[in-house]
Amino acid sequence: METSYRKPRKRGRYVKKIVDDYCVVDIETTGLSWQRDQIIEIGIVKVRQGHIFDQYVQLIDPHKDISHFITQLTGIDNDMVFGMPELRDIIDEVLDFIGDDIIIGHNTAFDLSFIANHFGQDIENEYMDTLQFSRKxxxxxxxxxxTDMVELLGLSNNEHRALADCIATHELYEHLKQHILQNQIPL
Structure with missing residues (x-):
């Protein structure tokens, strides 16, 4: 699917909160530019009361070759995505799965820029970024x-795969949340 948008789509509203219910979102892509590259995997972990309640993961056929570099990084190759759904076929189920939840990710702006622009619609959800919380x-x-935070805190190994990164990000947010509350760190 070729993307060409005149104006970037809205990727949500950044907030800093302590919450127990949210969705962690992560994507893998063919590169770093939402204007030139494609989404090849999306993962979502739905969290309720601080615990994983449900999950969604889907490989996506980008109709574009995946470079050797991206395959080395993610483990996702052209054969794995061949015949998988196209992005347009999963947009509704992804948005339905997320619903009105706050979206959490690590460097969330990257993922949400791809999602908003490739889905062709503004994201209205609030979102938070564990990268910013980690810096705080x-x-x-x-x-x-x-990867650094996973190693430092002994969390689940992230693998540059969408679902694994969602699980690691969930664990990171829960760790950071407890640290912020215990030490009364202002957001």
Whole structure:
């Protein structure tokens, strides 16, 4: 699916809150530009009362070759996505799954820019970013990448796969949330 938009779509409204109910969203893509690259996998973890309640994951046929670099990074190759649904075929089920939940991710603006622009519609949900929370809680660290935080805190291994990254991000948010509450760190 070729994307060409005149004006970038709205990716939601950034907030900082302590919440127990939310959806963690992560995507894998053919590259870093929502204008040129395609989504090849989307994962969502629905959280209720701080615990994973449901999950959604889907590989997507980008109708574009996946580079060797992206395959090395994600483990997703052209054979894996061949014959998978096209993005337009899953838009409604993804949006229905998320509903009105607050969206959480690590570097959320990246994922939501792709989603809003490739879905062709504004995202109205509030969203939060564990990258920003990590910087607030651990300002002394040189890097706050998800991989770094997973290693530091001994969380589930993220694999640059959508569902695994959602689970790691959920664990990270719950850890950060407890740290913020216990230490009364202002948001």
């Amino acid at each position: 809680v651990y300002p002394h660290l040189p890097h706050h990448r998800l």
